[in-house]
Amino acid sequence: MRIVGLTGGIACGKSAVSTAAASWGLRVIDMDEIARRVVCPGLPAYTDIVAAFGDGALLPSGELNRTEVGRIAFSDREKRRALNAATHRPMLMQLLAELAAALFGGEAAVLIDAPLLFETSLHWLCCTTLVVAATQLERLRARDGFSAEEAEKRIAAQMPLAEKCARADAVIDNEGTRDELAARAATILDAAGAIAGQTP
Numbered sequence: 001m002r003i004v005g006l007t008g009g010i011a012c013g014k015s016a017v018s019t020a021a022a023s024w025g026l027r028v029i030d031m032d033e034i035a036r037r038v039v040c041p042g043l044p045a046y047t048d049i050v051a052a053f054g055d056g057a058l059l060p061s062g063e064l065n066r067t068e069v070g071r072i073a074f075s076d077r078e079k080r081r082a083l084n085a086a087t088h089r090p091m092l093m094q095l096l097a098e099l100a101a102a103l104f105g106g107e108a109a110v111l112i113d114a115p116l117l118f119e120t121s122l123h124w125l126c127c128t129t130l131v132v133a134a135t136q137l138e139r140l141r142a143r144d145g146f147s148a149e150e151a152e153k154r155i156a157a158q159m160p161l162a163e164k165c166a167r168a169d170a171v172i173d174n175e176g177t178r179d180e181l182a183a184r185a186a187t188i189l190d191a192a193g194a195i196a197g198q199t200p
Contacts, residue, residue: 001102002109003125004194007117008132009161010154011140013174017132017185018113024186024195027107029098031091031114031122038090039064048086052079074157088120095122109194118167119159128192131164132181134174 006021008014022028038045041062049064050057053072059065073080095112102110114122123129140151165171170188174181189195 001099001107002127002193003099004109004111004189004192005117005123005126005129006111006113006132007115007129007164007168008172009134009136009164010115010158011136011143012132012134012161013181014113014115014132016174016178016181017130017172018111020182020185021111021189021195024189026109026111026189026195027102028111028113029095029102031095031112031116034091034094034098035087036066038087038094039066043090045086045090049083052082052086074154080157092120099125111189111194115158118164123167128170128194129168130170130172130188130192131161131168132172132174132185133161133165136161 006014006018008017018028018030039049040046046064049069053069057065057069057072069083073083099110112122112126114120117123117126117129136151136155140146140154141148144151146154170192172181172184172188174184186195
Protein backbone atom coordinates (compact mmCIF):
# COMPACT_ATOMS: atom_id res chain seq x y z
CA MET A 1 0.00 0.00 0.00
CA ARG A 2 1.34 3.40 -0.99
CA ILE A 3 1.09 6.06 1.71
CA VAL A 4 1.12 9.66 0.49
CA GLY A 5 1.55 12.49 2.97
CA LEU A 6 -0.13 15.81 2.22
CA THR A 7 0.65 19.01 4.11
CA GLY A 8 0.90 22.74 3.59
CA GLY A 9 0.98 26.05 5.38
CA ILE A 10 -2.15 27.40 7.01
CA ALA A 11 -4.67 28.70 4.43
CA CYS A 12 -2.71 27.27 1.49
CA GLY A 13 -5.54 25.07 0.21
CA LYS A 14 -4.55 21.66 1.56
CA SER A 15 -8.14 20.77 2.42
CA ALA A 16 -9.26 21.50 -1.14
CA VAL A 17 -6.69 19.00 -2.44
CA SER A 18 -7.71 16.45 0.17
CA THR A 19 -11.40 16.83 -0.72
CA ALA A 20 -10.64 16.45 -4.43
CA ALA A 21 -8.52 13.36 -3.79
CA ALA A 22 -11.35 11.74 -1.82
CA SER A 23 -13.76 12.47 -4.69
CA TRP A 24 -11.41 10.58 -6.99
CA GLY A 25 -11.66 7.48 -4.80
CA LEU A 26 -8.45 7.87 -2.81
CA ARG A 27 -8.87 6.98 0.85
CA VAL A 28 -8.03 10.03 2.97
CA ILE A 29 -7.06 9.97 6.64
CA ASP A 30 -7.63 13.47 8.01
CA MET A 31 -5.42 14.23 11.02
CA ASP A 32 -7.56 17.24 11.93
CA GLU A 33 -10.57 14.94 12.20
CA ILE A 34 -8.56 12.53 14.35
CA ALA A 35 -7.51 15.48 16.52
CA ARG A 36 -11.18 16.32 17.12
CA ARG A 37 -11.99 12.73 18.08
CA VAL A 38 -9.17 12.22 20.61
CA VAL A 39 -10.20 15.26 22.70
CA CYS A 40 -13.76 14.18 23.40
CA PRO A 41 -14.79 14.62 27.07
CA GLY A 42 -13.54 11.83 29.28
CA LEU A 43 -10.61 10.83 27.10
CA PRO A 44 -7.04 11.25 28.45
CA ALA A 45 -6.13 14.03 26.00
CA TYR A 46 -9.20 16.03 27.06
CA THR A 47 -8.25 15.70 30.74
CA ASP A 48 -4.66 16.78 30.07
CA ILE A 49 -5.73 19.80 28.00
CA VAL A 50 -8.17 20.99 30.66
CA ALA A 51 -5.44 20.64 33.28
CA ALA A 52 -3.08 22.76 31.17
CA PHE A 53 -5.55 25.37 29.87
CA GLY A 54 -8.12 25.57 32.67
CA ASP A 55 -11.91 25.60 32.59
CA GLY A 56 -11.80 28.71 30.39
CA ALA A 57 -10.99 26.37 27.50
CA LEU A 58 -14.40 24.67 27.83
CA LEU A 59 -17.74 25.36 26.21
CA PRO A 60 -20.87 25.39 28.41
CA SER A 61 -21.54 21.86 27.11
CA GLY A 62 -18.29 20.67 28.67
CA GLU A 63 -16.63 20.11 25.31
CA LEU A 64 -13.36 21.80 24.45
CA ASN A 65 -13.63 25.27 22.98
CA ARG A 66 -11.26 24.48 20.12
CA THR A 67 -11.22 28.08 18.93
CA GLU A 68 -10.11 29.35 22.34
CA VAL A 69 -7.60 26.55 22.82
CA GLY A 70 -6.14 27.35 19.40
CA ARG A 71 -5.97 31.06 20.15
CA ILE A 72 -4.11 30.45 23.40
CA ALA A 73 -1.80 27.81 21.92
CA PHE A 74 -0.76 30.01 19.02
CA SER A 75 0.05 32.83 21.45
CA ASP A 76 1.87 30.81 24.12
CA ARG A 77 4.67 28.39 23.21
CA GLU A 78 4.42 26.47 26.50
CA LYS A 79 0.69 26.00 26.10
CA ARG A 80 1.27 24.84 22.53
CA ARG A 81 3.76 22.26 23.79
CA ALA A 82 1.25 21.07 26.39
CA LEU A 83 -1.42 20.72 23.71
CA ASN A 84 0.92 18.73 21.48
CA ALA A 85 2.02 16.51 24.36
CA ALA A 86 -1.61 15.72 25.18
CA THR A 87 -2.71 14.89 21.65
CA HIS A 88 0.17 13.47 19.64
CA ARG A 89 0.30 9.95 21.12
CA PRO A 90 -3.45 9.20 20.88
CA MET A 91 -3.52 10.71 17.40
CA LEU A 92 -0.65 8.47 16.29
CA MET A 93 -2.37 5.40 17.72
CA GLN A 94 -5.56 6.25 15.83
CA LEU A 95 -3.63 6.91 12.62
CA LEU A 96 -1.87 3.54 12.82
CA ALA A 97 -5.20 1.81 13.42
CA GLU A 98 -6.71 3.46 10.33
CA LEU A 99 -3.66 2.60 8.21
CA ALA A 100 -3.93 -1.03 9.33
CA ALA A 101 -7.63 -1.05 8.44
CA ALA A 102 -6.84 0.35 4.99
CA LEU A 103 -4.11 -2.24 4.43
CA PHE A 104 -6.27 -5.18 5.46
CA GLY A 105 -9.14 -3.71 3.48
CA GLY A 106 -7.08 -3.99 0.30
CA GLU A 107 -6.53 -0.28 -0.35
CA ALA A 108 -3.81 0.35 -2.94
CA ALA A 109 -3.05 3.84 -1.63
CA VAL A 110 -3.91 6.15 1.26
CA LEU A 111 -3.50 9.90 1.65
CA ILE A 112 -2.60 11.25 5.09
CA ASP A 113 -3.80 14.85 5.32
CA ALA A 114 -1.60 16.27 8.09
CA PRO A 115 -0.89 19.94 8.86
CA LEU A 116 2.10 18.86 10.99
CA LEU A 117 3.38 16.11 8.71
CA PHE A 118 7.06 17.04 9.07
CA GLU A 119 6.87 18.52 12.56
CA THR A 120 5.55 15.24 14.01
CA SER A 121 7.76 13.01 11.81
CA LEU A 122 4.77 11.38 10.10
CA HIS A 123 6.63 11.80 6.81
CA TRP A 124 8.67 8.73 7.72
CA LEU A 125 5.53 6.64 7.18
CA CYS A 126 5.07 7.98 3.66
CA CYS A 127 6.26 6.83 0.26
CA THR A 128 5.74 10.35 -1.11
CA THR A 129 5.25 13.73 0.56
CA LEU A 130 3.37 16.63 -1.02
CA VAL A 131 3.04 20.27 0.01
CA VAL A 132 0.31 22.68 -1.10
CA ALA A 133 1.82 26.17 -1.37
CA ALA A 134 0.23 29.60 -1.71
CA THR A 135 0.56 33.17 -0.45
CA GLN A 136 -0.74 32.78 3.08
CA LEU A 137 -1.34 36.08 4.85
CA GLU A 138 -4.20 37.56 2.84
CA ARG A 139 -5.80 34.16 2.25
CA LEU A 140 -5.83 33.49 6.01
CA ARG A 141 -7.27 36.90 6.84
CA ALA A 142 -9.99 36.52 4.22
CA ARG A 143 -10.83 32.96 5.31
CA ASP A 144 -10.90 33.38 9.09
CA GLY A 145 -11.34 37.13 9.59
CA PHE A 146 -8.10 37.49 11.53
CA SER A 147 -6.31 40.78 12.02
CA ALA A 148 -2.94 41.07 10.32
CA GLU A 149 -1.25 40.54 13.69
CA GLU A 150 -3.22 37.40 14.51
CA ALA A 151 -2.72 35.96 11.02
CA GLU A 152 1.03 36.59 11.20
CA LYS A 153 1.13 34.92 14.62
CA ARG A 154 -0.61 31.81 13.29
CA ILE A 155 1.75 31.61 10.31
CA ALA A 156 4.85 32.15 12.48
CA ALA A 157 3.80 29.32 14.83
CA GLN A 158 4.21 26.79 12.01
CA MET A 159 7.24 25.45 10.22
CA PRO A 160 8.04 27.97 7.45
CA LEU A 161 6.30 27.08 4.20
CA ALA A 162 9.60 27.34 2.31
CA GLU A 163 11.09 24.67 4.57
CA LYS A 164 8.13 22.37 4.01
CA CYS A 165 8.48 22.82 0.25
CA ALA A 166 12.19 22.05 0.43
CA ARG A 167 11.55 18.83 2.35
CA ALA A 168 8.66 17.56 0.22
CA ASP A 169 8.92 15.30 -2.81
CA ALA A 170 6.58 17.57 -4.78
CA VAL A 171 4.90 20.95 -4.39
CA ILE A 172 1.33 21.66 -5.55
CA ASP A 173 1.11 25.33 -6.44
CA ASN A 174 -2.15 27.04 -5.47
CA GLU A 175 -1.78 30.50 -6.96
CA GLY A 176 -4.68 30.06 -9.36
CA THR A 177 -8.26 28.83 -9.49
CA ARG A 178 -9.69 25.81 -7.67
CA ASP A 179 -9.92 23.97 -11.01
CA GLU A 180 -6.26 24.67 -11.70
CA LEU A 181 -5.35 23.42 -8.24
CA ALA A 182 -7.33 20.22 -8.81
CA ALA A 183 -5.62 19.63 -12.15
CA ARG A 184 -2.16 20.09 -10.65
CA ALA A 185 -3.02 17.83 -7.73
CA ALA A 186 -4.37 15.12 -10.04
CA THR A 187 -1.18 15.15 -12.10
CA ILE A 188 1.05 14.87 -9.05
CA LEU A 189 -1.06 12.22 -7.30
CA ASP A 190 -1.15 10.18 -10.50
CA ALA A 191 2.65 10.41 -10.78
CA ALA A 192 2.88 9.25 -7.15
CA GLY A 193 0.80 6.15 -7.96
CA ALA A 194 -2.02 7.23 -5.68
CA ILE A 195 -4.82 7.51 -8.26
CA ALA A 196 -3.38 5.36 -11.03
CA GLY A 197 -6.00 4.16 -13.47
CA GLN A 198 -8.62 6.60 -12.24
CA THR A 199 -9.95 9.65 -14.06
CA PRO A 200 -10.28 12.72 -11.79
